[in-house]
Amino acid sequence: MSGPRIALLVTHLMGSGHLVRTLTLARALAAQGADPLVISGGRPLAHVETGGVRFAQLPPLGSDGLDYRTLLDGDGAPASDSYRDARRARLVAILREEAPAALVTELYPLGRRNLEAEFRAAIAALPPGARLIGSVRDVMEPPGKRKRVEQGLARLAPYDALLVHGDPDVIPLQASWPGDGSDPTELSSRLRYAGYAVTPAPAPSAGPGEGEVLVATGGGAIGRRLLEVAARASGFSDLRWRLRVGGADAAGAIPALQALGPAAVEAAAPDFRARLSRAAAAVTLCGYNTAVETALSGTPTLLVPMEEGGEREQLIRAEAFARFPEIDTARIGDLTPEVLAARVAALAARPRRTAAIRADGGAEAARIVLELAGA
Template identity: 25%
Template sequence: MKKLMFYCQHILGMGHLIRSMEIVRGLTDQFQVCFINGGEVIQGFPVPAAVQVVNLPGIKTDREFRELQPVDPHRNLGEVECDRKSQLLQTLEQFQPDVLVVELFPFGRRRFSFELIPLMEAAKERGVRIVSSLRDIVVTKQDQAKHEAKICRLMNQYFDQLLIHGDPNLHPLEDSFSRVKDLDCEVHYTGYVVQKPQSRLTLLDQMALNRTEPMIVVSVGGGRFGHSLLWGMVRAAEWLSERIPHHIQVFAGPFVPDDVFWDLKQAGQDFSNLTIHRYTPNLLAYMQQADLSVNMAGYNTTMNILTTGVRALMLPFTGNDDQEQTMRVRRLEQLGRVQMLKETDVTPERLAQRVQDALLQQPQVIGFDLDGVEKTAMLVRSLFEQSDRASLVAA
């Protein structure tokens, strides 16, 4: 069995980790997998039993998405970076992968070049195939031409394959990166990566999903941002309790600051139609059962909406001038699948009215390629099938 090393760095939310782990889940039948997690560890996050996980000393970003900082507040960034680079190279030496998959880089995460360039240099010396794993939309920069030139240089220097986890009928990569034709490596769309339902539910999830009332589920991903949406729904709960029979289930996110979480809990403690938890690994199960999802507009949440058919009100993240989520929601709203929220919509009265209106709407049924996990495994495997055939011909 070939060996695959998968590098993932999440710094603000948890979307990159969720998507990467779902891809890895689909690779375990064909590869022995070592998963490198460079972000904060999430307690209770499901990992396939066959996957070896290496947790590097964690790095995250501040809420303004401006500065990197160690997850451990007692360490300085320079020490952590040095330790991470050494650990990565040591893992490469010990695991000896046949293929290295790097999530997002070089389209993003270039601040992690301090460890990724040495890792890829060492991998290339050993004949390791290198793959870039990329979501459907990438962040644009003020100096886009310079940004794209650097991407092309790095892609053409190090990578054998680019896998775009999207459907060009919804979002072609050219929408956010104009120089796809200048890449020398293989370029493939895999379709979207979607989560599969977990076979086991926690006791907390079983109790919540056994409620008799219809449900509205509220989520903001990791929880480092999206607090205005959480507060809007908590404050709208009293208004909604007199108008709809639904129970509102809120997930504030595993990274939500403690003070924000407990303030939300206190604010909502008198509302019988409201429950607030930090995190569930089974958000998909809630969306399958809910009448409405009110959420931030990250990649994985969007995929959950498309696969479950749930109605959705979606608030895009716009921090750091990031347009990724806005582009995704706007396109789905044009197709009649979801409704977009703006920051002006998250006042309690306005949000409550949007919720009521959304419950009366029937979303359009639209079809996109959702076979991203299966096609990713097939395409990575094809790298070796080509070389195996060439070896047979040469022999």
């Protein structure tokens, strides 16, 4: 390609959402004439399609669930200093060779504090004049203290803009901050809302999964409690249930779930959206990509926010998405197998309705990046 080189740096530690969103932006950049390079620092994921753009894999890091304090290397052991040094050196070498017109950093500078050293090294490796753009989802995990917000704003200082992959009419980023609900001046001057960034929904077609209940928890190992309740709920339902299991240990978790009820249980797979479009109803966590994709599918869906470790991000999103007529929400602590089976039966009887969500965020974010890069 002859267009401007744009580097996109992402490290997904638990699930797949950050990587999927970054790939969506990269493909939108390519469609608008840019030459994007995705630099991934998370574990390779078999169910995520990385084709269509240039892709560089760093020595991977991951987390054990929500424990972000001890990061794990590609073998699942705690990452040593030498491992992280080699990873950082590889990142710097890639960026110096690439010499991009702009660098987009996913989640950082407002998140990924535990990877600050390598993000700083990446920024220092950029050529003079390169633009620096942060990229965040619609909701950030609310920091417990205002000091955390101030630290994030300090890291934002060298950035030209902060892309928000969301719609302020659905959830303003202010919902993520403690305090009076206003944006700090340093932040509001850089905010660029782009809309929700997801790939276009597949065209409706006949195929496997017609009329099923689809239960999915994303690409990570979270949500196992929901899968267990769903497996048991399938025994109280006249519908066919299919459970999708994410995480590196999915193969080991599947037999235990199969033993709990008649539901079909399998590993997460790339055909999630095609299956979703044919499902009678869906039950999912409320991560960014899954929530938006279910809302756009028109399939009546029960969103169950992840609340492990006191996390509030998915709860905030679920409360906002509950306004859409095809979406119901439930707290995991309120669900028994019998309750879930009844909720799903009621959902399956509803008409299909597509939520009014601005979902062209990939194309709009790409336009903003290229505008900032002077293209």
